[in-house]
Amino acid sequence: MQNTIQIIKKTLNDSIDSTPEKVSIFFKTGIGEYAENDKFIGVTVPTLRKIAKNFVYDCYIEDLDILIRSPINEERLLTLMILIYKYKTSIKEQKEEIYQFYKKNLYYINNWNLVDSSAHLIIGAHLFDKDRSLLEELARSSNLWERRIAIIATLYFIRKYQLKWTFKIAKLLQNDQHDLIHKAVGWMLREAGKKDEIRLVSFLCNYKDKMPKTMLRYAMEKFSTEQKILIKNFSI
Template sequence: MLAIQKELKKYSSSKKVEILQRFFKTNTGEYGEGDKFIGIVVPDIRKVVKQNTALSLNEIVILLHSPVHEERLCALLILVTQYKVGDIKKKKQIFQVYLKNTKYINNWDLVDLTAPNIVGAYLRDKPKDILSKLAKSKNLWQKRIAILATFDDIYHKKSEETLKIAKILLHDKHDLIHKAVGWMLREVGKRVDEKVLLKFLDEHYKTMPRTMLRYAIERLSEPKRLAYLRGKI
C-alpha cells in the first residue's frame, strides 16, 4: 500500500459509502457497476492532493489502477495539478499516461474533472484527430472524454471541435453522452456565440436525443426553448 492510500483512508467514512455507490450507479447493469467506494468526499480528496503534488508518475499510475474510486480520482487530480505546472516534456508524459489509462477513468466525475485540463489543454494548439477516434470508440468513458476535452476550446472561444465531436455523438444511445454533449453545446452558446449554437440546433434539433436538446437550450430565452421543444423552428 502506498503512503498516500493510507492518508486517504483517514478520511474514509462507512456512512458515506452507500450514498456514493448509489449516486455513482454501481449496481448490476448500471454504468458504474462494480466500482468500489470507501466514503471520501471530494474536498478531503483535494486536501490529500495538495500534500502529494510531487508524487512520481509511477506511483500515480499505481494509484490510478486502484479498484477504489476515490483513489483513482486522487491520482487524476494530482495529474491535473502536475500538468498545470509542468514543462513541455512533463505535459506530454501526463497526456500519454492519461490516454494509456482510460480503462481506469471510468465514471463521469473522473472524466469531467480531468479531460478538459489534460487532454483538452494538451491538444489546444495541436491536431485533434485523437478526439474523433475516442468519440467513435465503443467505450462510454472514452466518448465522454472526447466531448469534455473540447471544453478547453470553448474556454478559448472556439467551437469547431465541439461541434465536430457533437455530430459524431449525436445519435449515441447513452444518457450520459446525451447530457455531456448537450452541456458542451450549451457552453458554446454561453461562452463562444449563441448564433453558433442556434445554427447547430436548427440543423439537428429534430433528430437529437431529447435530453441532449434540453441541456443544450437551457440558457436560451423561454420562447426559443419552447419553439425547439415543440418543433416549431
C-alpha cells in the same frame, strides 16, 4: 515507491469524511449498470483535492501507474487530481509524459466523475495547439467513457473561445445510444452557447430532429421559453 502508495492509501483512509453510500449516491452501481464494479470508501471531493495538493511533488508517475488501476473510485480520482496539478506546473516534456500516461490509462478513467474532472484539463489542454484527431477517434470508440472524454475535452477549447470542435464532436455523437453521452453533449453545447448563442441556435435548428430529447433539453437549458419554442418549431 511502495512506501508512497502506502502513505497515500493510509491518508485516504484516515480522511474518510462520509460514507460509501453517500459519496456514491449519484452513480448507478447496481448489477449491470455502468458503475457496477466501482468501489467507494467515503471520501468527499473537497477532501480529495486537499490530499492531492499535498502529494503533487512527492508522488511520481510510477506511483500513479499503480493507483490509477485501483478498484476504489476515490483512489483513481485522487490520481487524476494529482496529475492535473502536475500538468499545470510542468514543463513541456513533463506535460507530454502526463498526457501519454492519461492516454495509456483510459481504461481506468471509467466513471463520469473521473472523466468530467480531468478530460478537459489534460486531453483538452494538451491538444489545444496540436492535432486534435484523437478526439474523433475517441468519439467513434465503442467505449462509453472514451466517447465522453471526447466531448468533455472540448470544454478547454470552449473556455478559450474555440467552439468548432465542440460542434464537430457533438455531430459525431448525436445518434449515441447512452444517456450519459446525451447529457455530456448537451452540457457542452450549452457551454458553447454561453460564448456564441447564435451559433448554438443555428446548430440546434439544423440538428434538433436527430438529437435525443435529453441532449436537446440540456443544450437549451439556459434559453427562454420563446427561444425553445422557436427552435422546436423550426423547419428547414
